[in-house]
Amino acid sequence: MGEVVGIPRALLYYHYYPMWKAFFEALGQDVVTSGKTTRAILDAGAKVTVDEACLPVKVFHGHVLALVGKCDYIFVPRLVSVERRAFICPKFMGLPDMIRCNCRDIPTIVDSCINLSRTTREYVGAVYSTGRMFTGSVLKILAAHNRARAALARYTRRLESGMTPDEAMAVMGLASPCDEPVRTAVAAALSSSSFSSSFSSSSSWSSLSSSSLSSPPASGAAGALRGGPGRGAGRVVVGLVGHPYVIYDPFVSMNVVRRLREMGVSVVTSDMLPAAITEREAARFPKRVFWTIGRRLLGAGFHFLRSGTVHGCLHMRAFACGPESLIGEVLEREAARSRDVPFATITVDEHTGEAGVLTRLEAFVDVMTRRRKP
Amino acid sequence: MKVTFAHMGNLYITVKALLEGLGAEVVVPPMPSKRTLSIGSRHSPEFACLPLKVNIGNYIEAMEIGADTIAMAGGVGPCRFGLYGEVQREILKGLGYEFEMIIIEPPQGRLRHVLQQVGRLVGRNPVGRYVSAARLAWAKMMAVDELERSVQRVRPVEGRRGAATAALASALRLVDEAASMARVKRALGEGQEMLLDARAPGADSSDPPRIGIVGEVYVVLEPFVNCDVERRLGEMGVLVERSIYIGDWVREHLFKDVLRLRKGRKPYDLAKPYLRHFVGGHGVETVGSTVEYARQRFDGVIQLAPFTCMPEIVAQDVLPAVSRDLGIPVMTLVFDEHSSDAGVLTRLEAFVDLVERSRRRQSMTGPPRARG
Ligand code: SF4
Ligand code: SF4
Numbered sequence: 001m002g003e004v005v006g007i008p009r010a011l012l013y014y015h016y017y018p019m020w021k022a023f024f025e026a027l028g029q030d031v032v033t034s035g036k037t038t039r040a041i042l043d044a045g046a047k048v049t050v051d052e053a054c055l056p057v058k059v060f061h062g063h064v065l066a067l068v069g070k071c072d073y074i075f076v077p078r079l080v081s082v083e084r085r086a087f088i089c090p091k092f093m094g095l096p097d098m099i100r101c102n103c104r105d106i107p108t109i110v111d112s113c114i115n116l117s118r119t120t121r122e123y124v125g126a127v128y129s130t131g132r133m134f135t136g137s138v139l140k141i142l143a144a145h146n147r148a149r150a151a152l153a154r155y156t157r158r159l160e161s162g163m164t165p166d167e168a169m170a171v172m173g174l175a176s177p178c179d180e181p182v183r184t185a186v187a188a189a190l191s192s193s194s195f196s197s198s199f200s201s202s203s204s205w206s207s208l209s210s211s212s213l214s215s216p217p218a219s220g221a222a223g224a225l226r227g228g229p230g231r232g233a234g235r236v237v238v239g240l241v242g243h244p245y246v247i248y249d250p251f252v253s254m255n256v257v258r259r260l261r262e263m264g265v266s267v268v269t270s271d272m273l274p275a276a277i278t279e280r281e282a283a284r285f286p287k288r289v290f291w292t293i294g295r296r297l298l299g300a301g302f303h304f305l306r307s308g309t310v311h312g313c314l315h316m317r318a319f320a321c322g323p324e325s326l327i328g329e330v331l332e333r334e335a336a337r338s339r340d341v342p343f344a345t346i347t348v349d350e351h352t353g354e355a356g357v358l359t360r361l362e363a364f365v366d367v368m369t370r371r372r373k374p
Numbered sequence: 375m376k377v378t379f380a381h382m383g384n385l386y387i388t389v390k391a392l393l394e395g396l397g398a399e400v401v402v403p404p405m406p407s408k409r410t411l412s413i414g415s416r417h418s419p420e421f422a423c424l425p426l427k428v429n430i431g432n433y434i435e436a437m438e439i440g441a442d443t444i445a446m447a448g449g450v451g452p453c454r455f456g457l458y459g460e461v462q463r464e465i466l467k468g469l470g471y472e473f474e475m476i477i478i479e480p481p482q483g484r485l486r487h488v489l490q491q492v493g494r495l496v497g498r499n500p501v502g503r504y505v506s507a508a509r510l511a512w513a514k515m516m517a518v519d520e521l522e523r524s525v526q527r528v529r530p531v532e533g534r535r536g537a538a539t540a541a542l543a544s545a546l547r548l549v550d551e552a553a554s555m556a557r558v559k560r561a562l563g564e565g566q567e568m569l570l571d572a573r574a575p576g577a578d579s580s581d582p583p584r585i586g587i588v589g590e591v592y593v594v595l596e597p598f599v600n601c602d603v604e605r606r607l608g609e610m611g612v613l614v615e616r617s618i619y620i621g622d623w624v625r626e627h628l629f630k631d632v633l634r635l636r637k638g639r640k641p642y643d644l645a646k647p648y649l650r651h652f653v654g655g656h657g658v659e660t661v662g663s664t665v666e667y668a669r670q671r672f673d674g675v676i677q678l679a680p681f682t683c684m685p686e687i688v689a690q691d692v693l694p695a696v697s698r699d700l701g702i703p704v705m706t707l708v709f710d711e712h713s714s715d716a717g718v719l720t721r722l723e724a725f726v727d728l729v730e731r732s733r734r735r736q737s738m739t740g741p742p743r744a745r746g
Contacts, residue, residue: 091688093651094689097692101648326419328421329464
């Protein structure tokens with residue numbers, strides 16, 4: 001017993017790692033992750049995928065390869081859907097297949113198929129069959145699932161208190177390698193009340209933990225509706241919109257969060273907003289957006305552009321990302337209409353240089369600072 | 375109210391028959407051209423997939439000649455198509471056009487529901503009229519599909535370069551003009567005759583290389599955006615078969631709940647070893663059909679995909695494994711507004727070369743059965 005499950009530090013690692021880790025550990029497994037994304041990881045991933053694949057998918061492949069030799073299983077879930085009538089992105093639906101075809105000679109893939117688009121039955125089945133790979137006891141699986149849910153809820157609260165995934169995981173004591181700046185930021189976060197109270201809320205961002213699995217419904221709208229940090233509260237505040245595996249991966253995003261903070265700017269990301277707000281805002285679009293993350297990004301973008309809680313809205317996306325091409329278009333149009341809040345889009349791909357991103361960030365912070373109203 | 379819609383290959387023949395049969399005034403957009411594409415891509419988001427861009431061009435060109443209402447299909451994801459209508463409406467409104475856009479959402483399983491939505495376009499109609507309009511449109515669609523299947527077999531053996539394509543064009547015109555079920559039938563018969571006549575004498579004994587076309591439905595069906603691959607291959611002497619026809623698309627899109635219909639269908643079983651789950655669009659069909667073509671001992675498969683198309687990228691990513699395992703050459707052509715005829719032609723020629731060389735090699739060693 002006590003085999004090792006590897007979890008690639010890419011894609012929805014940033015949303016679900018605490019949950020997955022708790023699940024496998026409760027089943028008596030050890031859990032390892034790949035290290036932080038590096039040029040070598042990206043290159044390894046890019047080598048085995050087709051050119052057309054998006055950067056995050058290439059990065060994911062690289063992380064899978066980086067886990068070879070370090071574990072007995074690699075967790076590559078097929079995340080079809082984490083809520084009713086919505087998906088994440090077609091690429092998530094084929095991820096285990098891409099990995100199988102592209103990465104030969106790798107440990108056993110655990111490819112639980114998570115699909116909550118129609119019923120919870122399939123989900124229950126997936127949890128069960130995943131658990132069965134490691135234990136014969138249904139009770140153990142149930143207990144592991146409960147622990148996992150609880151871990152996700154704790155993690156979500158951290159995110160909504162204004163932490164990035166790295167910070168939240170560090171605070172929760174999850175053994176994820178975490179570098180110096182993050183540790184400092186965590187310490188700061190824990191001591192500064194303005195930082196952590198600004199977005200206090202107990203609601204959850206993920207339908208996986210709220211609606212679909214019958215936990216109490218979101219109750220934090222009131223807290224968040226107080227308006228977040230608010231303009232004029234001292235620091236310049238930027239709303240950062242993007243897929244978690246883009247904006248939080250320091251390599252992919254060129255460290256966007258840290259850079260902005262170093263420039264003295266407070267960062268509120270789309271994941272820090274309670275679901276009640278993003279859902280309400282996204283409903284302004286005439287049709288319900290059927291991508292879970294896409295809808296969150298749209299709602300967050302609308303909120304940042306319209307609520308007067310931030311000084312600027314920054315959209316960071318991966319080159320040639322499907323959902324973002326449409327979400328970005330709608331946000332750009334909204335920004336052009338409201339004109340009130342500066343809006344910029346930064347597109348990253350494997351050739352993006354740090355210097356270029358830095359220049360754009362500096363320019364954007366300049367604009368925000370200048371446009372800032374007293 | 376003058377209704378228009380986007381082009382997708384010869385789909386206009388069907389849509390026009392349906393809407394006119396229901397008493398709507400229809401404006402068919404000008405056939406897609408360089409202008410359509412350049413207008414469309416100028417006003418569309420850079421990374422939107424190609425169909426969205428060409429659609430925008432179609433709408434604008436149709437409004438220039440008087441259309442004021444746009445009919446468009448909707449969708450429930452996971453692919454971008456389901457949001458096309460809303461985004462296109464925003465783009466066109468932003469450009470200052472005045473129009474109404476009616477988005478027909480896929481009913482979760484009911485034909486009546488589709489007809490109700492179509493009713494919004496055409497006003498009230500007696501039930502009988504719906505039935506006859508739908509039947510005529512359906513018959514035309516089937517006829518178009520049949521003609522498109524036939525022309526593939528004629529092109530590699532046509533007597534004169536371009537004869538098959540010209541015969542197809544006349545045949546399609548006949549179908550388009552046919553005003554009753556009986557006339558559609560006659561048009562189809564005449565069309566098939568014309569196609570047969572386009573063949574060179576002694577064509578029956580020829581044994582052309584066979585290439586399967588798979589991929590995203592829009593670029594497969596729309597010769598304008600795929601640089602006319604089918605015709606070009608045909609004229610290089612290749613027998614082309616394609617994995618998807620308009621009829622398939624309409625059936626899926628309008629009449630059945632997408633996910634449920636697809637379970638347990640043949641391409642899904644065939645794709646299983648490589649792709650075990652629906653990925654939106656026609657990703658699984660692309661993989662499943664490639665396997666099918668390999669089993670039928672086709673000489674090669676060409677995948678057509680719009681740039682950034684998500685389902686096709688997943689498919690493209692697993693196709694090398696299919697190709698390796700089953701020993702069938704596979705090539706992917708990705709199209710966007712910058713695709714050039716010359717570039718595509720070069721790649722097609724190289725691929726056909728490769729295919730023919732491996733055919734010769736096989737015929738030299740002889741088919742395995744002949745020796746045993
Ligand atoms: S959402 Fe965009 S970035 Fe993420 S996997 Fe899909 S295409 Fe790639
Ligand atoms: S199938 Fe491809 S081209 Fe069609 S909407 Fe989806 S992503 Fe775009």
